[in-house]
Amino acid sequence: MIGVFDSGIGGLTVVKALLEQVPGHDITYLGDTARTPYGSKSADTIIRYSINNTGFLLRKGARLIVIACNTASSYAFEAVREQYHLPVFEVIEPGARQAVERSRRLRIGVIGTRATIASGGYERAIKALRPEAKVVTAACPLLVPLVEEGWIRKAETAMIVRKYMHPLKTMQIDTLILGCTHYPVLRKVIQRKIGARVVLVDSANAIAQRVGHYFNTHPSDGPQNDRPGRLKIFVTDTADQFQRSARLILGRSVHIELADL
Known part of the structure; x- marks a missing residue:
């Protein structure tokens, strides 16, 4: 079973992608809604939360962990891997690699939480692949709360996105990494404000x-039957908005349980 965690609703974009990519696998998701957002927390706190979340998923039967949070991936990936000896996946390096492969002129922008941008994780990952790449970063701290509140189509959200995108447009980037798993929910408005010629990763x-x-x-680690994978969703705090946003992201209604962390 695949265990996935994020600070809130955003990691369900990863769950949706996993359901399409590995449809036969059971997935258990933990959204840490009681402690979101992670982007304003210290590195030590992010590591503690991530280890705590992983422990919960292991108790539920996870045998592989996906850190579906860019902030937690930036700070806690090594700590989680050292604490629990099992396969752990993070979002930074795969996103950086895809950006390098898709960029025409290696002018790559990255948007994320304050903590993700401050960590320099994407810059290091991109430079490790292509040292000559130009990387422009921008912290967008208001976007996660807007997604968590369900303000996807509000005029205020479009205005804030436009303000965040303006410095990146002036740097003439050709590729933009959505460096937070909440941001794909705002993909359409981000694309409009950054411009149609910029490739979103x-x-x-x-x-x-x-x-x-x-x-x-590693086929032996996969399911040993042909039944469809099952999805379980846990949150650390109840919220009606989470249910509505989950339906918007996944395209179906889901049952949500309260996590006993």
Whole structure:
């Protein structure tokens, strides 16, 4: 079973991509809605939360962990892997690799939470692949709360996105990494404000492809039957908005349970 966690609703974009990429696998998702957002927390706190979340998913039967949070991937990936000896996947490197492959002129923008941008994780990953790449980053701290509140089509959201995109447009980027799993929910408005010629890279799809490749090369770790995979969703705090947003992202109604962390 695949265990996936994020600070809130955004990681369901990764779940959606996994359902398409590895449809026969059971998935358990934990949205840490009681402690969201992670982007304003210290590195030590992010690591503690991530280890705590992973422990919960292991108790539910997970044998592989996907950190569907760019902030947690930036700070907690190594700590989680050292604490629990099992396959752990993060979103930074797959997203960086896909951006490098798709960029025409290696002028790559990255948007994310304050913590993700401050970590420099995407810059390091991109430069490791292509040292000559020009990387422009921008922290967008208001976007996660807007997604969590369900303000997807509000005029205020479009105005805020336009303000965040303006400096990136002036730098003439050709590729933009959506460096937070909440951001694909705002993909349409981001594309409008950054411009149609800029390629958007969704780290959710990138990491789902990486997990799919893992199971292709490790078939014994996959399901041993042909039934459809089951999805369970847990949150650390109840919220009606989570249910509505989950339906919007996944395209179906889901049952949500309260996590006993």
